[in-house]
Amino acid sequence: MSQAREIEVKYRVRDLAGLADELYRRGVVLSPPVHQDDQAYAQDGWRYGMSKLGVAFARLRTQDGGHLFTLKRPTDNELACLEFETEVADRDQMHEAIQHMGFYPTVRIVKTRRSARLGDLSLCLDDVEHIGTFLEIEKVVGPGQTGEAVQAELHAFALSLGVELERTTDTYDSLVRAAPTGV
Structure with a gap:
C-alpha cells in the first residue's frame, strides 16, 4: 500500500476581493460555502x-450532516502529513472511541469553507472563527517527493496570484489556541 501525503501551504488573506478577482480571472470557481465543525485531538503525552x-x-469533522474521522501524522513539517480519512456514522461514539485510543481533545475549529480544484491543486478559502480568513493550497503526493519541495512549488503558485497573503506554518488548531478568544 502506498502512503499518500497531503502537502499544504497556508496564508492569512489580507486582500479577499483581490484574491477572489484573481481566482475568477484564472477560471477558478469556488464551491458554495460549507460549515465545518472540527474537534482536534492529540496523542496522550503530547502538549x-x-x-x-x-x-x-486526530480530527472529527461534522459537515453537511455527515461526520469524518481523520488521522494525520506530520512527516517533513506540520503541513506535510500522512493522512487517513473515513466517514463515521455517529460523532458522539467516535469521540469516545478516539479518547479510548489514547487521544485527548485539544481545540474546536469552526469554519466556513469554499473550495476548488485547479489542476492537481486543491484550494480552500476558509473563514475560521476567532482567527480570520485563510487560503490553503494543497497537493496530494506519493513517496519520493519531499514536503519542502512541494511546499516551494505551492508557495510559487501563491506568489503568482499577485495578492497580499501572509504565509503561516501553523496549523488551525495552533492558531485558534493562540488567539485571544481561543480555547
Whole structure:
C-alpha cells in the first residue's frame, strides 16, 4: 500500500476581493460555502510547544450532516502529513472511541469553507472563527517527493496570484489556541 501525503501551504488573506478577482480571472470557481465543525485531538503525552513531527493527531469533522474521522501524522513539517480519512456514522461514539485510543481533545475549529480544484491543486478559502480568513493550497503526493519541495512549488503558485497573503506554518488548531478568544 502506498502512503499518500497531503502537502499544504497556508496564508492569512489580507486582500479577499483581490484574491477572489484573481481566482475568477484564472477560471477558478469556488464551491458554495460549507460549515465545518472540527474537534482536534492529540496523542496522550503530547502538549502544545512540543514538536508535532512523527506524532499522530486526530480530527472529527461534522459537515453537511455527515461526520469524518481523520488521522494525520506530520512527516517533513506540520503541513506535510500522512493522512487517513473515513466517514463515521455517529460523532458522539467516535469521540469516545478516539479518547479510548489514547487521544485527548485539544481545540474546536469552526469554519466556513469554499473550495476548488485547479489542476492537481486543491484550494480552500476558509473563514475560521476567532482567527480570520485563510487560503490553503494543497497537493496530494506519493513517496519520493519531499514536503519542502512541494511546499516551494505551492508557495510559487501563491506568489503568482499577485495578492497580499501572509504565509503561516501553523496549523488551525495552533492558531485558534493562540488567539485571544481561543480555547
